[in-house]
Amino acid sequence: MILETRRLSVSIGPHQICRDLDLMVAAGERLAILGRNGAGKSTLLATLAGLRPADGGELFVAGQSYADLGLRSAARIRSWLAQDRSDPFASTVLETVLTGRHPHLSRWSWESPSDARIARAALADMNLADLEHREVRTLSGGERQRVAIAALLAQQTRLCLLDEPLAHLDLNHQVATLELMTRRARSDGLGFVMVLHDPNFALRFCDRALLLFGDGSHIAGPVTEVIDEGRLLRLYGHPMRRATTADGARSVFIPE
């Protein structure tokens, strides 16, 4: 297991996010976290990334706890995409993506040509190859989001935790990003845990889903089993109707 939790409890202040969460993510698996605004998706993801402590339970990444791994080793195993972007100082796209190589470099070494190759490959994956010399702050919101994902890919970790990876992306890039994750999961066995807002994307591009109901209760399982009209109503407080595409190939959920 690349990520495993046993009876994990997470809360923020008096607000319980999840109680006794047992979760497993195997290599090559994609897990979607779904829930309303404020349900605690980002807090749970940050906990899974080892950035904040859990209230109880156990958490293992590649079989080890974060305490045993240490910060540097952890950074070579799991990566984390923040929800918000902030760049107080000027930096080029390539420099930003090269920050993903930090855990692979020793204290005094500088980025080598092979680090640059990895960074450029990540940029090409995110369809940004032409922008490597641009200043990050001159990019559009969607382009900056893709730069951040490219930096995460350059970190070359087996487990990728992404907080709203599709934020600011146009539809074309939303699908392209999810397809890239699917390819990397299948070809390289990467594990993905991502916070999503669209159950249809979870259905199509993820193997399993974790639904956070906001009161500490949750349900996890294969996407086709856990995502249904009743649970989506409970999850979002808005009725969703199941429909089938004209060719009958896929189910989709449409807000009433």
Add this chain to the structure above:
Amino acid sequence: MPSRRRALVVLLVLALAALASLAAALAVGSLVLPVGDVLAALAGDDNMAHAVIFDLRLPRALAAFGCGGLLALAGALMQVLLRNPLADPYVLGISGGAGVGALTAMLLGFAGLGVPGLAFVGALAAMLLVFGLAHGDGSWTQTRLLLTGVVVAAGCGALVALILTLAPEQKIQGMLFWLMGDLSQAVDPLPALAVLVGALLAALPFARELNLLARGFDTALALGVAVPLLRRVIYVVASLATAAAVTTAGSIGFVGLIVPHLLRLAVGNDQRLLLPASVLAGGSLLVVADTAARTIVAPIQLPVGVLTALIGVPVFLFLLNRK
């Protein structure tokens, strides 16, 4: 693409500029010395230039270099620590604390090391006060740190104004000079230079990690940086650097704000290059400014802080409007 070779070339150019500024500071003054005499004196020749250089100009030029380097380094570190390009070495109240200490010493009639001594005590007190208050609930966010520092600085400003009001008239001139930044009192450059070397050596091993702080504290943490520890180290190093500079020469403004900005525009924001480059450029700038301060309206000496501000304000406004 950051590369060590490019960094070394830039630093070499800046080191040559620093040497040139020091040479100019030794040669220029009320008594203009030919370059040949300066070199002969430095080589040990006991000519007339020898006394002028070793007793007057060299200590002052080295003190200027040390203070300029300290302020620029502290400014670069504070800007990264607070993730705020408008931060400078004084934003967290350290110069305010030093000012209260120095003016108290002058008010009480302390002489010799009393003024820099009490200034250093004041700077350290402000540093610990801000650290303790900002740390209060353990969150230590940059907003909380910045607000605490600004409030402590404002409090120190009020105390300074109070001391100026109470001070007898004959002491006010000296107090104002100290507050504006003045290198004519700097007799011993060694403490500032020693702290400068120590601060740079303490900060350089963390330079690449500092680059990551710009992307956000949690992102840096996820990339393997021990963010809470790093922030404390940087806070202490930047504070001590500032304290050493203001203790030596008073509150010289704008060097710590302008120099890192100018260098970011010229060479980029890689701290591995920016930190040592700030030391060299900040040192050179203050040497040049101080040489001008003691020559342009000689025999009157201007406070060097006035010159750095007069240069700094238009440069900064220009940079701000360029964006």
